[in-house]
Each structure stands twice: as structure tokens, then as C-alpha cells.
Amino acid sequence: MINIQNYVQAESLEEAYQLNQKRSAxxxxxxxxxxxxxxTVGTAIDLCRLGLNTIEETPELFSIGAMVTLRQIELHPGLNAYTGGAAARAVQDIVGVQFRNMATAGGSVWGRFGFSDVLTFLLSMDTSVVLYKGGVVPLETFAAMKYDDDLLVRIQIKKRPGVFVYQAMRNQRTDFPVLACALSRVGDEYRAVLGARPGRAMVIRDEEGILSGGITAKSAEDFAAYAAERTPTGSNSRGSAAYRTHLVRVLTRRSALELGGMEIWK
Incomplete structure (x- = not known):
């Protein structure tokens, strides 16, 4: 059971940052x-007063506050128009509506959990995080970083022309994914992001141009094999490494075929 000794609603990012420098915070x-x-938590720091619970949309990007809930992402019309509904699909099976009404985007990204649908999907886009001291950092770089005492303030998604697909295999609908797959074309780059390997999500780029000539049944199968060869998998209570490698091929192929039939957002 968690034991909180002191609870503070920070009045500024600077106050939150200074409080967070203590190891017990x-x-x-x-x-x-x-x-x-x-x-035992010495000081629990709440960011609820800092206005970080909104999704701001401009012609260039989406800016998602750290305290935005997964339910807000699921229902945001602009974000789902840009992603062709993939944003909602990425979070809609995370436990239940009550859970998604409380789980935050910032917590999901900061945690960098291996099972994270949110991290997997965000890595398929041109996404960066805004850290209080560290500034703007590409999400792919941030996902590989060690935990520190900085603050994640916002998540930024650039509105580059693209198409996006999200698929996941679960043993039951609201369970953690056995494997998660996000596939995208952003500009001229195709990338697959594989999460719940069960390790942290990783990006596989189409560096050999397998899909560059168009997505067909053969090119989708070839890219799926390419992704499976480059995606390390492991075993846990939800599935074996061999099963996950099989799922990499299946979900990547299905995602590629789905992507091939979609219109690029411009």
C-alpha cells in the first residue's frame, strides 16, 4: 500500500520541479x-492547477498537456480526424471508460511501460515531448532515456501528411496487449512500431523501401517478415517469444494492408 506523507498542489512548474528534486518525491x-x-512517498506533487489538462490544436500541431486523460484523446475530433480514428482505437481497449477518465497521457508516456498502447501509437507519428528543463525531445529519443527528475509538460504531434493504423492482440478485450502494432506513413517514410514485446515499444523503419512502390499483398507480407526479423521478443505470462514473433508478422501484414486502402491526411 502506498503511504503519502505530504501532498502538494503545485502553483507553478518551477515549484513542482524543485519539490521533485528530493528522492522521496x-x-x-x-x-x-x-x-x-x-x-512511502515523502511529497506527492499534483499538477492539477497548472492548466495541463487540455489538447491544443493549431494548423501545425497538436499539443497535449501532461494531465490530459486517455478518454480526452479517445474523443478528440481533431486528433481522430488526423489519424483516421487510429488515436481512439489505440486507447479504447485500455481497461474501461472509468480508467481512461483518470489515466493521463503524461503518466503513460513518462512511465515508458513495455505494455503501453499509448507509447506505441505516439511513436508512429512525428511526436516530441516538452520537458521543463530538457526542452523539446523527440519521443523516440525520450523513450530510450533513463528516468530522471525533470517534468514532462506536454506532448507535441506535428501535423505532417500521413496515414496511421493501430492493431493489438489481447487475450481478452481489456487486458494488456500480448503485442501491439502501429503502422504509419508520414511523408515518404513507412514505419512500424511494435510494443508489448514485452519490452518497450521500438520503431522499425522501411529502410529497404519494401513498401515504397505501393502496398500489395506481397509487399505487405515482405515488410511483415522484415519487421519480424528485426523485432526482439520475449516471454511472459501472456505469451511466448515465438508467439509474439508470429504476431509481429500477422499484425504488421494486416496493418500494412489496411494502411494501403487509406487516404493520406493533408
């Missing part, structure tokens, strides 16, 4: 995972 998101930890 924790930034609060939705508290859906943190509350299950058997730890």
Missing part, C-alpha cells in the same frame, strides 16, 4: 499504477 498522474506500489 513523486509526480502524480492518474495514480492508477502508483497507488498499487508498496512505497
Amino acid at each position: 513523486r509526480i502524480l498522474g492518474g495514480m492508477l499504477w502508483l497507488k498499487m506500489a508498496n512505497i
Whole structure:
């Protein structure tokens, strides 16, 4: 059971940052995972007063505050228009509506969990995080970084022309994914993102141009094999490494075929 000794609603990002420098401090998101930890928190820092619970849309980008809930992402019309509904599909099977009403985008990205549908999907786009001290960092770089005491303030998605697909295999609908797959074409680049390997999501780019001549049944199968060869997998209670490698091929092929029939957002 978690034991919180001191609770503070920060009045500024600077106050939150200074409080977070102590090893016993924790930034609060939705508290859906943190509350299950058997730890003592010296100072729990709540960002609820800092206006980070909105999705701001401009002609160039989406800016998602760290305290935005997964439900807000699921229902945002602009984000779903840009992604062809893939944003909603990426989060709609995460436990239930009540859970998604509390789970935050910032907590999902900061955690960099291997099972994260959110991280997997965001990596398929031109996404960066805005850190209070670290500034703007590409999400792919951030996902590989070690945890530190900085603050994740916002998530930015550039509105580059593209198409996006999200698929996942679950043993039951609201369980963690056995394997997650996001496939996209952003500009002229095709990329597959494989999550729940069960390791942290990784990006596989079409560096050999397998899909550059168009998506057909053969090119989709070839790219799926290419992705499977380059995606390390492991075993846990949800599935074996061999099963996950098989799923990489299946979900990547299905996603590529779905992507091939979609119109590029411009």
C-alpha cells in the first residue's frame, strides 16, 4: 500500500520541479499504477492547477498537456480526424471508460511501460515531448532515456501528411496487449512500431523501401517478415517469444494492408 506523507498542489512548474528534486518525491498522474506500489512517498506533487489538462490544436500541431486523460484523446475530433480514428482505437481497449477518465497521457508516456498502447501509437507519428528543463525531445529519443527528475509538460504531434493504423492482440478485450502494432506513413517514410514485446515499444523503419512502390499483398507480407526479423521478443505470462514473433508478422501484414486502402491526411 502506498503511504503519502505530504501532498502538494503545485502553483507553478518551477515549484513542482524543485519539490521533485528530493528522492522521496513523486509526480502524480492518474495514480492508477502508483497507488498499487508498496512505497512511502515523502511529497506527492499534483499538477492539477497548472492548466495541463487540455489538447491544443493549431494548423501545425497538436499539443497535449501532461494531465490530459486517455478518454480526452479517445474523443478528440481533431486528433481522430488526423489519424483516421487510429488515436481512439489505440486507447479504447485500455481497461474501461472509468480508467481512461483518470489515466493521463503524461503518466503513460513518462512511465515508458513495455505494455503501453499509448507509447506505441505516439511513436508512429512525428511526436516530441516538452520537458521543463530538457526542452523539446523527440519521443523516440525520450523513450530510450533513463528516468530522471525533470517534468514532462506536454506532448507535441506535428501535423505532417500521413496515414496511421493501430492493431493489438489481447487475450481478452481489456487486458494488456500480448503485442501491439502501429503502422504509419508520414511523408515518404513507412514505419512500424511494435510494443508489448514485452519490452518497450521500438520503431522499425522501411529502410529497404519494401513498401515504397505501393502496398500489395506481397509487399505487405515482405515488410511483415522484415519487421519480424528485426523485432526482439520475449516471454511472459501472456505469451511466448515465438508467439509474439508470429504476431509481429500477422499484425504488421494486416496493418500494412489496411494502411494501403487509406487516404493520406493533408
